[in-house]
Structures are given as C-alpha cells and as structure tokens.
Amino acid sequence: MLKYLLFALIAMLNMSVPTLLIAQKSYPTLGKIIYEDPAFEKLVPATAQVEILASGFDWSEGPTWVKDGAYLLFSDVPKNVIYKWDEKSGLSVFLKPSGYTGLSAYTEEQGSNGLIIDNKGRLISCETGDRRISALSLAAGGKVTLSDNFEGKRLNSPNDLAQHPVNGSYYFTDPPYGLSKRLGDKAQELKQFGVYKITAEGKTTLQVADLTRPNGLAFSPDGKVMYIAQSDPERAVIMSYPIDASGTAGKGTLLFDATPMSKAGLKGLPDGLKLDQSGNIWTSGPGGLLILSPTGKLLGRIESSELISNCAWGDDGSTLYLTIDGYIGRIKTNAKGAGW
Numbered sequence: 001m002l003k004y005l006l007f008a009l010i011a012m013l014n015m016s017v018p019t020l021l022i023a024q025k026s027y028p029t030l031g032k033i034i035y036e037d038p039a040f041e042k043l044v045p046a047t048a049q050v051e052i053l054a055s056g057f058d059w060s061e062g063p064t065w066v067k068d069g070a071y072l073l074f075s076d077v078p079k080n081v082i083y084k085w086d087e088k089s090g091l092s093v094f095l096k097p098s099g100y101t102g103l104s105a106y107t108e109e110q111g112s113n114g115l116i117i118d119n120k121g122r123l124i125s126c127e128t129g130d131r132r133i134s135a136l137s138l139a140a141g142g143k144v145t146l147s148d149n150f151e152g153k154r155l156n157s158p159n160d161l162a163q164h165p166v167n168g169s170y171y172f173t174d175p176p177y178g179l180s181k182r183l184g185d186k187a188q189e190l191k192q193f194g195v196y197k198i199t200a201e202g203k204t205t206l207q208v209a210d211l212t213r214p215n216g217l218a219f220s221p222d223g224k225v226m227y228i229a230q231s232d233p234e235r236a237v238i239m240s241y242p243i244d245a246s247g248t249a250g251k252g253t254l255l256f257d258a259t260p261m262s263k264a265g266l267k268g269l270p271d272g273l274k275l276d277q278s279g280n281i282w283t284s285g286p287g288g289l290l291i292l293s294p295t296g297k298l299l300g301r302i303e304s305s306e307l308i309s310n311c312a313w314g315d316d317g318s319t320l321y322l323t324i325d326g327y328i329g330r331i332k333t334n335a336k337g338a339g340w
Contacts, residue, residue, distance in 0.1 A: 025087070027051035030329070031288060031304040040291060040300030043280065043335045050302060050322065050329045054091045057083075060323035061272070062115040062126070062160070065314035066138070072314060072321055073115055074328060075099070077128060080111035085328060095136075100129020107157075109178045114160035114217075114272070114310075119168060126158035128178035133158055133170065133198065146170060147204045150196060153189035160216050160272060160310075165339060166223040167247045170198040171207065173214035173228065195228060197247060207249040208241065216272040216310065219243070220279055220294070221338040227255065229270035229283055236262045236269045238283060238292065255296040261286035272310025272323070276335040282320065284308040289322065302331060313337025 029049040035041060058078040065072055071086035073094055084094035099112035110129035118124050123136040124146070132148035132155065147170075148155060157178025163170055175193045179185040195208035195217065208214065208228065216229035226241040226249055236258040242250040258270055266286035273283035279294035289302040289311060302308075306325040314321045314330070317340030322329040 027053060030306070030324075030327075031302060034287075034301040034303050036301065037293075037297065037299045039293070043276075043291060044300065044302070044331070044333050048331050048333065050304065050324075050331045052324075052327050052329050054083075054085055054328045055326055057326045057328075059109075059309070059325065060328055061113050061309045063310055063312040063314075063321045063323050063328070064115040064117055064123075065312055065321065066117055068121060068138075070315075072312070072328070073123065074321075074323055075112040075115060075125075077109045077111045077113055080129065082112055082115070082125075083328075097129075099125065099127035102129065107178055107180045109157070113158070113178075114172070116161060116163060118163050118170075124161060124163070124170065126161055126172060128157045128159070131155045131157055131178070133161065133172055146202070147172075147196070147198050150190060150194070150204050150206060154187075155196075156188060156190055156193060159214070162217050162219055164223050164243070164247060165219055165221065167200075169200060169247050171217055171219075171226065172196055172198075173217050175213050175215060175231070195249070197249075199247075208252065210252075211239070215270065216283065218273050218275050218281070219338075220275060221277055227273060227275070227281055227283075228252070229273050229285075231269040231271055233259075233262055233269060235259060236286065238270055238273070238281065238285075238296070240296075255281075256290075256292050256298070258285045258290070268307050271308075274311050274313060274320075275338040276313075277338055277340070278335070279338075280335065282311055284310060313340060316340070 031050045057076045062075040080097045082095040082098040100110035112125040114126040116124045133146040134143045156174045159173045161172035176182045192209045213232040215231040228239045238256040239252045240255040241252045271284040281292040288304040291299045309323045317336040
C-alpha cells in the first residue's frame, strides 16, 4: 500500500511541474485608458493595463526590443547606463558607460538616449555625453562612430533616431538637452538644433533646420513620411515631412498641435514616438501617451501620473513597452508595430 501511495505522490508532483513553469508573474499597474474616438477601441481593449516591470531609474528613455534574444534594452540617461530586461531574468546592467566616457562631470544628461536595433542586428545609440551616433555589434562587441559632426562642427547632443525602412539610412535629432547649460553653452558649435541623415557613404547631411526642440523621430511603414516630435512648451507639436526617393526630407507640415493640452495643465510634452502597421502614431505628450491617426486625429490616450518619455514595440509586435520616468512598463494592444 505504501508503495502505491509513493507512486501516486510522485505522479502528482510531476503533473504540477508544468503548471509552475507556465505560471504568470503579477506586476503592479498604473494609469488608465482614455477613449477619444471609437476607432481607439480596436487598438487598445478596455481591459488593457500598463504593467510596471521595473523601477528605481533616474530617467528612463530609448526603449528598443531585441528580437534575436527576446529582451528589452533602454537607457537611464543621467546614470549613463543601458539596462536589459527580460521576462525570465528581470533587470540587469547591459552597458556602462553608455554615452559618456569622460573623466570629469560634464552634464546631467550624460548617458545614451535613443536606441534602435538596425537591419544588421547592431545596437545604434544616441550618445548624449560623447555627442555622437555609435554602432555596437551585439555579437562581437566594439563600438564604431557613425556620426559625431556636421561640416566639421560637433553635434550638440543626439537624442533620438530611426533607420529608414527602405533606404536604410539613419536619421537623428540633435537638440541641446545634453549640453551642460543647454542654451548658450560654450561647447555648442552648431547654431541649429537640427534633424540629420547619415548616408550609406557615412556622410552627415542636414534635413531639417527650423525646429527649436526636435526630439522623437519615426517613419511611416512605407518610409514616405518622417514624423518629428518637438518638445517645446511654446510649440509642442508633431510635424510631418515627406521623404523623396533620394531620402531627402521635404517641407514640413503640422500633424498635431499638443500645445493647448500642455497649457491646459496636462503634464508632459511630445517626446518619443513609434508607428503601428496601420500608420497610427503612438507618441508621448501631454497627458501620457497619445495615439494619433495618420491624419493627426487624436484617437485616445494612455494616461499616466508619471511622465512617459518613449515607447517601443516588443514580444510579437503587439506589446508596447514604455519608459515612464523612473519606471519601465508595458501594455498589450490589438495593434502591431511597423516593421513586424
């Protein structure tokens, strides 16, 4: 009898192992979903919540999903660190220093900011402190500089970037946020806060010169339109630029003006942005994360009590990862990211 009881106990334990292995972790949540248009219900279900995956950062930014490995990379700009997060292992330091290699204090925003994985599988970083765009092979290591100047003058502080989905060129924004004094800093060599392109030959060309605070950057799925978020409280806007066959940006037009929302007291400014496969724009802004149609209509918001700086598609392309001030979060959607 004891023998049969022992076999039964072993069988029960073996049956319970798969259940333990597939048990889902429970994460705290924040914020709420605000529906401005019925079309938004098709993108984010009413049951969706922002899960907080990790916390304790000074200012999290630049999230990017590494498909070959299924993990998230993101910057903590003041701490000069790139962190890695995955569902199984949680949080770990991926790279330090991430954007400034000097010996003395330079700026409060010294680390990397915007990050992407390019079509070669490399990590491309906006290095605020070292004032350059760099490429790091995830397989072999070792950084190379893609751009650190325009016409012989040092960049200000590269902030965000994207790779064109068709021509493969890199485009990036260069506001003053990483300079020690931001405005009027003696280290500033370029008069404009520009948007630049790095050509296939490695040349840096100026694409947009008339923005006061260019920040987030992304392309339409077909690569024919470039979107720029401007983080200027006096003109908090999302701009749209046609991209011609040579990869050159044309005259910009206003897609969405978030200035009234900002002046009405909603916290935040346009910052990082990404697109889904239908061309909708998911952008940080006043009141959380704003979701705009391709024509600039506000469909809805993912409201947060903390400032959302940026976002990135991950997992199977339908999970949106968020950098939220001192947190990392995610929300499950019914959309799918451009490029998935």
